Amino acid sequence: MMHWPRTSSLLADKAAVTTALTGVFQDVVAKGVQNISFGDFLADLGINMYKFKFRIPSYFSLVIRSLAVLEGIAISYDPNYKVLGSTYPWIARKVLTDSSPKLKSTLRALLYKDGKFRIDRLESLISESLRARKEKTLTREQSDFRESRFIFKQVLVFALNKKVTFLREVLLDELAKGLDALGLATFDSITTVSTNLALSSSYSFSLMTDEDIVNLRNLQRLILFLQGLDKRPGMGELSNRAPFSLAHFGSAQELLSLLSVIAELPQDMQQELVLRLPTDLAGKVASRVAARTLRRILL
Secondary structure, eight states: OOOOOOHHHHHHHHHHHHHHHHHHHHHHHHTOGGGOOHHHHHHHHHHHHHHHTOOOOHHHHHHHHHHHHHHHHHHTTOTTOOHHHHHHHHHHHHHHHOOOHHHHHHHHHHHEETTEEOHHHHHHHHHHHHHHHHHHHOOTTSOHHHHHHHHHHHHHHHHTOGGGHHHHHHHHHHHHHHHHHHHHHHHHHHHHHHHHHHHTSOOOOOOOOHHHHHHHHHHHHHHHHHHTOTTSTTTTOOOTTOOOOGGGGOOHHHHHHHGGGGGGSOHHHHHIIIIIHHHHHHHHHHHHHHHHHHHHHHO
16 A cells, blocks of 8 residues: 655645755846856756655756757857857847737736836846847947947837837837826926925925826936936936936936937838827827826816
8 A cells, every 4th residue: 555645744845845946046046147057057956856856847857958058068169158148138139029929928027017117127128139239339448428329229220120019119108107207397396496486485395196206217217228327326316205307317418419320220210210209109198198187187
C-alpha cells in the first residue's frame, strides 16, 4: 500500500519551494535586464530543483537551456555578452509596435496600474527600443544637445509610425490630461497672484485635484524626456504642492531648438504631426474641459 505524505508536509514543501524560487527570480531581476545571465539562472534553478525534488514543464526547461547554450556560444567571443541585454531593444520595440490584441493588452498592463499611468515604464520601453540605434549613431564625445536632437527625432519617427496607433492614442490621452492640468495650474497661479495683490494678504486656493497634479507631473516628465533633460540633476522633480512654474518644464529655447528636427522628417510624417495630431489633441483636451465643467455644475 502506497503511503502519501501528510497535507502539512505538502504545504511546507510548497512554501519552501515558493520561497526558494522567489529568491532565484529576485536575484535575476536585481541585476537588471541588461545583465541577466541565463547560464547563472539555469544553474540556480537546477540547484533548487535537485534540492526540493520538483520539475518544471519541459517546454520552459528547453527554452531556458537553449538560451543558456546560445549565451555560452556568444560568451566565447564576447565575455560580457548577455542574451536579454542584446535582444531587449527588439523586445521593447515589439511590445510598443505590435498590433496583436495580446501584446496590446500586455502593453496596457505595463503602462497602467489601477487606472494610473506609469510614465516610468513608458520612458524605459522607449529608451530601450532606441538604445541600439543610439549607440551606433552617437559617440561619447558628442554634445548633450545633439543627443537630445537624436532622441527627439527618433521618438517622433517612432510615434508617427503607422504601426503604433495604439501607443499614439495612449500618448495623446496622457498629453491631453497633462495639458488640461497645465491650464488649471496656470489659472491657479494667475488667480492667486491677482487675489493676493487685491487683498494685500496671502491667499491660496486651488482648483487642482491630486489627479491633476499627477497628470501635470507626467506631462513635465514626458517633455523633459523628449528634451533629453530627464536625467539631469534637479530636473524632473515636482513636489505634490509646489508652486507651479514653467521652469519645471525646462528651457523654452532648448525646446524650440529641438522642434527644428521636424523639417528633417519625411513629408507624410510632417503632415501627420502638424495637421492631424494637433486637431486630435485639441479635441481630447476640449472634451476633458467640458466634462469637468459639467461635473462642477451638476455636483
